[in-house]
Amino acid sequence: MADSAPYRQIGIVGTGRVARAIGLALAPHSAAPARIWGRNPDHAADAVAIIGHGCAARNLADIGRTCDLIVIAVSDDAMGRVIGDLATLDGPASPFAFHVSGGSGAALLAPLQDRGWLTAAIHPAMTFTGDPQAEVARMTGARFAVTGSTQQASVAARAVVTRLGGVAVDVAEAHRPLYHAALCHGSNHLVTLIADACEALAAAGVDDPAALIAPLARAALDNSLASGMAGLSGPLLRGDEGTIAGHVAAMRQDCPPLLAPYRAMARATLDALERADGTARPDCLRAMLDQTPSSGIC
Numbered sequence: 001m002a003d004s005a006p007y008r009q010i011g012i013v014g015t016g017r018v019a020r021a022i023g024l025a026l027a028p029h030s031a032a033p034a035r036i037w038g039r040n041p042d043h044a045a046d047a048v049a050i051i052g053h054g055c056a057a058r059n060l061a062d063i064g065r066t067c068d069l070i071v072i073a074v075s076d077d078a079m080g081r082v083i084g085d086l087a088t089l090d091g092p093a094s095p096f097a098f099h100v101s102g103g104s105g106a107a108l109l110a111p112l113q114d115r116g117w118l119t120a121a122i123h124p125a126m127t128f129t130g131d132p133q134a135e136v137a138r139m140t141g142a143r144f145a146v147t148g149s150t151q152q153a154s155v156a157a158r159a160v161v162t163r164l165g166g167v168a169v170d171v172a173e174a175h176r177p178l179y180h181a182a183l184c185h186g187s188n189h190l191v192t193l194i195a196d197a198c199e200a201l202a203a204a205g206v207d208d209p210a211a212l213i214a215p216l217a218r219a220a221l222d223n224s225l226a227s228g229m230a231g232l233s234g235p236l237l238r239g240d241e242g243t244i245a246g247h248v249a250a251m252r253q254d255c256p257p258l259l260a261p262y263r264a265m266a267r268a269t270l271d272a273l274e275r276a277d278g279t280a281r282p283d284c285l286r287a288m289l290d291q292t293p294s295s296g297i298c
Contacts, residue, residue, distance in 0.1 A: 005031040006163070012036045012051070012069030013082055014061065015043040019073035019102050020050050021135035025164050026071070027053040035063050047221055050132050064089035069160070070097040081110060087111035090259035096156045097121045105173035106149035113149050120148040120157035121176065124166065125183060140165035147171050157252035193265070196258050203255045229276040237271050240282065245288050263289045 011029035012023040015038030027034045030053065037057035038044040044056045057063050063070060064086045064109070074082055077289060079099060096118040097109060109119035123145040128135055144161040146168045148154030154170070161168040171179045202211035223231030235243040244266070249257040266289050268283045 005029050006159070007067075007069045008032065010034040010067075011057070011063035011070040012047070012054070012073065013063060013070065013086075014038060014073035015040065015047040016073065016075075017130050017135075017198070018124070020047050021128055021132045021139070022071055022073060022100065022124075022164065023047065023051040023054065024132045025136045025139060025162070026069075027051050029163050030069075030155045033137050035067060037063055040297075054249075060085050061089055064095075068095045070095055072097060072099040076101055076104070079104070083109060083111055087115055094118060096120075096153070096160075098157060098160065100124065102183060103177050105147040105176040106153065107173055107182070109149065118148075118150070118153040119151045120146060122146055122157050122160060123180075124164075125169075127187065142166045143169050145169055145171040145176075147173055147176060192261075196261055199257050200251070200255045209291075229272050232269070233274070236266060236281075236285070237273065239285065241282065241284055241288070244285060248288055 007026075007030050009032040010023075010026050012019050012034055014025075014065075018037075019038075023034060023036060034054040036044055036047045036052060036054050036090055037060055037216075038047065038052060041056070041068065048054045048056050052176060054267040060082070072079065072082060072086075074103065079101060083099075094116055097112050098120045099121055101108070101121065102123040105121045106119050108121070114121045124139060125143045125145060142165075144164070144166045146154060146161065147170070148157050157162065158168040171190075189243070197213055197217075198209035205228045206212055208238065220231070223233075225231075235247075243256070247262065251262060267286065270285065270289075274280055
């Protein structure tokens, strides 16, 4: 491995889910054992055990002064401090450092770029739940948003993505917040949406809400990915006023907490339909959705 590895030594700053998965995927590409550092020594030891071809670093200096590829996989709140500490260190002539935060681009790494480092943001568009082996497998074919501080840094970032088995997608610095908002809206809010629906199904007396809604939700997801708004079905598309009124009344009576998100998503759906086909929907539909909900619990 020492003769063929593309990196002399990889450094992993962070010991959480993303750090462990990316460290496990990249460690075989490090000639020397990857160095892993975290604030908690026990967590660092656990990460070393998972990554395998690695060792615990005593401090950030061990990474900043010896590694030619540095992965910064810490919380957004800790990012500034870690970058500032790394920027004070003398290290290799031109290491490549990247962070994995979704909402920030390469500008966050300016203190390192000012020292002559190549810098980039590389964000995997997938979830990390704490199973590094499975997550390494899921990286194959996954998209990674790449924002390089320079063209050379972007090339280096794409090479990392290739070694992770992913597909690089360029995202401009100015668009990183919008990119991340879109991911959160499409994935985090999806979790809330399904949880809300299961809560209402339980209130309706369904014994296994997840089993009932799963085939429908999966089909709707596939349809939306394939066809956008053309994949929509249901009463809003048909303009079934009586059905929508029945929904509103039922939620107001039996599951009030669901009414506000239902109304918000229904209005958003009407707006999206109108943008898609240029046809205004009946005002009475919006009037029903704009009624003030009562309070209560399911």
